[in-house]
Amino acid sequence: MQPVTENAQTLLESIYAFCRQHSMAESTFGRRAVNDGKFVSRLKDGSRLRPETWDRVVKFISSHGGAAPSAPDPGLLHILPSESLAAAASDTSSEKNFRFFDNRQKYLMFVNTCSEKDIVAERAGMELSHIHPAPPAIRLFDGGIGDGTVLAKLLREMHGRFPTMPFYVSGKEISLEDIRLTLGKMADRLFEHPATVLVFTNMFYSEAPWLTPKKQEAKDALVWKEVALKGGTAHDFDRQISELDSFLTENWQARHSPKTGNPIYDHPAVLVIYREDYKFLLNDVIPKQGEAKADYDLVLASQPYRLRVPAAFKAKNVIAPLARALRPSGRLLGIHSYGRDPGMEIINRIWPDDNPFETSRHDILRALKDALGDEAEEFDFNAFSDDRSIFQYKMHTLPTEVDSSIGTSTLFAAWNDAVYVAQIEDDRLEDGPEGADYLQATREVLKKHGGLWFNDESYVVSRTRGA
CATH class of the missing domain: 1.10.260 (434 Repressor (Amino-terminal Domain))
Structure with a gap:
């Protein structure tokens, strides 16, 4: 029925x-x-x-x-009504072009006031000692590049460990603003490690590792751009990367899904970047349209899903495709917010019953086994102990800022970071917290703990070497 x-x-x-x-x-x-x-x-x-x-x-x-x-x-x-999608996609005016990604102001304040990116990159770097790459390149996939901070730091770590090996570095990002920020960090990476191929796409998790859309109409609409950078300095590379802005503006457009309201690409796009003077060496590394493969040594999935969606959805639509993209002995590092920290204490002083952290790493791995079905036999699932899995990152504050009178700017930053991590919906924030002064609650928590920090938890999925 x-x-x-x-x-x-x-x-x-x-x-x-x-x-x-x-x-x-x-x-x-x-x-x-x-x-x-x-x-x-x-x-x-x-x-x-x-x-x-x-x-x-x-x-x-x-x-x-x-x-x-x-x-x-x-x-x-x-969500946008289906009859509005074409109009929304065609109208790129600042008044009508929706931003689909968590409020940019909150996101950028969080990135610049907290150390999460540094700690995540450090945690991802630890996995490099467990990979077993094979020619022609070490293959890395970032399942949600964001502003590129983690990727840039991880590439520095990779260069330190493997200074002479070619890198194939691929990543998924649907946000036009974030892909711009990421590209702005890549010129220095191409200068220090010239044997690098960068591949960025706006495709879905089920498509991005293979650079291939699933639907025929999307395949027909695919835009594939290959850029061979000339010159030999970071300045040369940065200038040519900056010239890609018009390409990004035209081809990194997004709109709402009529089914879920989540951001989806207007049409799929792939951007391949490498140094022209290393093209001969990288011939077997540079992907060819229609012939790209996955087979990644390391996949990073840091905060790749919304906290409040069911574990089965997270596993089926995000983690399972990324796990399938691993080569034998390849490793997937998953990271998401854990809670049980002063940040959540601030949230619970305003919304006492709120708990966005209902899905643990154990729930994700159980759901992943179900999503993979018989394929699960090809993988090892590692939740690890709390001591190894859970790690902490902090909001940047001076000791005097919390020991004495706490400034309003610090309070606003702390409140912003707490609601960003807990993924509090904008409509709740617009109406204002009920029955409490949120800045006073924030001040009390900062005083109590002498600062503000948050907890993330991690897990690893690895494909067995004989798979």
């Missing part, structure tokens, strides 16, 4: 029935279901839901014995 599509009114009726059954106020329902006391009132006013918010409401009602609503009306979800 097909589920009955729910509209806003029938969803509200389901909530009303649940509240009557449990003698619960609507504001209490909102706080307990989605940590938002104004959730029901906003729904009455016509607000749309994110797909993950819908899932949380359904899970809450079902787990408490209520009659959970069935499939949502797409018009109720916070």
Whole structure:
């Protein structure tokens, strides 16, 4: 039997029935279901839901014995209607061109005030001692390049360990702004380690390692650009990389998925960069359109999924494709936020019941085994002990900033980092935290701990050498 599509009114009726059954106020329902006391009132006013918010409401009602609503009306979800996609894609004006990636201001403040990128790069560098590369190159895949900070640091570590070996460095990034930031860091890498091939794409996790779209229409729309850099200085390379801006603007466009609301490419693109004076040496390393392979020695998957989506989704759509891209003896390092830190203490002072860290590394690995099916026999799954898996990174502060009077800028930065790590939805932040002064809560936590830090946890999936 097909589920009955729910509209806003029938969803509200389901909530009303649940509240009557449990003698619960609507504001209490909102706080307990989605940590938002104004959730029901906003729904009455016509607000749309994110797909993950819908899932949380359904899970809450079902787990408490209520009659959970069935499939949502797409018009109720916070995604672009299908008839708007073409217009949105064709209109690139600053007023109408949506930003699909977590608020850039929050992201950039987090990157520049916390040491996570440094610690992640260091943790990834540790895996280099366990790989067994084979000619013609060491093959690295970054499953979410971001602003390129981790990749640049990891490439320095690789050069230190393997100064004479050719590198094949591939990565996935859908954000135009992030791919620009990444390319800005690559000129120095190409100067120090000239035997390097850089390959960047905006494709999905199931496509990016192989540089091949799955659907025929996407294959037909694929844009493949190969750039052989001339000259011999970092300045020469940087100037030519900067000239790629118009190519990126035209070919790194994104839009909303009509199914999930997540960002997807307008059309697939691949950018291949190497030094012209090393083209002969790298002939067997440079990928050819339609002939690219995966076979990676190391895959880095740092924060590749949203915290609040189910483990099965994370495993099936993100980690499983990346694991399949490993060569025999290749290793995948997965990293995500763990919580149980002062950052989460700040969040819980404002939203006491909030817990975005419901999926542990153990949950991910169990779901991954299910997603791989019979292929799971080809892999080793390593959750490790907490002492090895869990690591800490800090917000940069001076000792005097937290020992004496804490400045407003430090408080705002700490609050920003806490809500960014916990992935607090913008609609909750726009209405303002309820019943507490968030800056005062932030100040108290900083004073209590003498600073602010966060915990990540890691896991490793390796393909057996005989696979």
